[in-house]
Amino acid sequence: MSLIRRFCFSYWRCLRSSASGGQEALVRLRCPSLSPYVACLHTSAITSAGHNKWSKVKHIKGPKDAARSRLFAKLTMMIKVAVKEGGSNPDFNPYLYQLVEQARQRNMPKTSIEAAIKGADKAKPTSYALYQARGPGGCSLIIEILTDNTNRSFSELRLLLNKNGGTHTDVLHCFNKKGVVTVQTQDRDGKPVQLEQALDLAIQAGAEDVQEMQDEEEEKDIYKYICDLSSLRDVRSQLITFGLVPISSGPEYLPSLTVQLSDTDKERVFKLLELIKDQPDVMRVYDNIE
Template sequence: MCRSCWRLVSRRTQKPLRWTFFPQVWGAVGPHAWEKGEGDTPKSAEPRMGEGNVKGPRDAARSRLFQRLGMMLRTAAREGGPDPALNAQLANVVEQCRAKNMPKASIEARSAAAASRLLYEARGPGGSALLLEVLTDNPRRSQQDVRLILTRNGGTMAEGSRHGFEQKGVVRVGPRDLQGHPVSLEAALEAAVEAGAQDVCPDEDEEEEEEPALKFICETSALRTVRERLEASGLRPLSAAIEYLPRDRVTLPEGTREQAERLLQALGDCPDIVRLYHNIQ
């Protein structure tokens, strides 16, 4: 038997020396399992490179991916609304999330957070009526920001402005059809009648574009049907949403109109305001 497997347990006593046997452990962990300065921890018990340290980086990468996808969901919902059936961009992002195995609950939570909308009523210069659709995760901050913009530009928060508007379904269609051909006003009117829309007009919000989109207006209950029929007729829908349209418009004098334009510009620059409605001619 190997002498190193024995330990001397008594050196001072007058009794005969006793030896205590410890089982040999070299076969389990090797003769160099305990080294100087390593305490009582065998080297074989330490985690090996590439085993215990893999899960952390993988989880971090997955978390970063889901964070990016979540931001894409919020942005898509902010620009086109929270319903994937009416928002092609959001539907595309949702498909990407599913392909990356993002949990359904996480997808719904990101979209729901982005879909938290508020409607502020306000008055502008010359008694003009304003409705501000706000998308925010901090209503108090957003209300303070909007109130400050209004105060600095001759406006004020005021209840009752909503009565000057009515809700309508609005389908925006690209100026060119699915084959790339320009859509004439006559063709748009014919498509509107066939789709069940009440009216069609150029999109005033895109005056800077060389070819502005067309707005097809319908009842809110017919929004999805009108969109599907317009697409089936060969047109290219860009978005479909329920919006507030003014019942009547007001004409402002020159000086007041300039102030109103500055107010509309300042409100348009506010990142929390996703839609701005007014009745200014």
């Protein structure tokens, strides 16, 4: 049994006898020294609402709608790439199947999903790339890109970094590439899955860890099951067998080294991340900020 699985099992037993229950479990599970695998996926930001209906529409609905449109555009691009690489039948293309399921979970219209699959043949040649960077305060950033022009995308990112306190440098050693299965905190019957139960299922499914986080796009709590890439499909299959509802699954870069930032640096990083995610070629951004 691996160190992490022994840790999970130890805390599982501790949880069962804990008088304070789920809240204590959450504090322990998120202890930075014991659970280093925390990935941040930046998809949207919600500005403060004003004092009237128009302010709420302007400052909340507008940004959320814009973020959703960007998300749909990026899912469309990823679906087209998946079709080109593995065919248009999700039953024989696992990557496409996962993307279609993710699009459905994000309430992407069925017609848009079908149009993306059918339009793959007409799409421009696209390549996958990683851009590594150091942000304000010394934080590390890994930026996943799908682009038809790598030089252009890299140039645009370099310009953004230079103007906002960042620089292009190698930071891959600060991350581990892991398999991640994201699921809802309710099972397929609509019953809540408590953290203690989620941890128990992680052990049974062969996952290394499970973390309760918030989906910034949907503003809902989610569970992230972390495992080796080689066991990703098996873990996902087991979790479905246990009645959990998957949102997405795939490889992610999770920090092995984290940094603490001052409030000033956090504001600068937040601004930089907003600019980066606005780039049409950027798919996901990972950081190592505590």
